[in-house]
Amino acid sequence: MKPRHYRDLITRASKAGDMHRIDQLAAQLAQAEEAHRLLQALTHCPACVASAAAGLVPKVTQIER
Numbered sequence: 023m024k025p026r027h028y029r030d031l032i033t034r035a036s037k038a039g040d041m042h043r044i045d046q047l048a049a050q051l052a053q054a055e056e057a058h059r060l061l062q063a064l065t066h067c068p069a070c071v072a073s074a075a076a077g078l079v080p081k082v083t084q085i086e087r
């Protein structure tokens with residue numbers, strides 16, 4: 023999508039006070055920034071990709087037996 027579309031989404035959500043939509047857009051922006059960082063690491067430092075990717079793996083709680 024084009025930046026104007028996102029700007030319109032943000033404007034409508036803020037005018038309507040739709041915090042759920044604003045939170046969704048903020049989460050999407052954070053994911054896009056993380057993906058951009060990973061792509062930059064891949065092009066600049068291939069060895070850095072493993073540690074950057076490891077940060078994306080969700081933490082797992084240990085299961086009791």
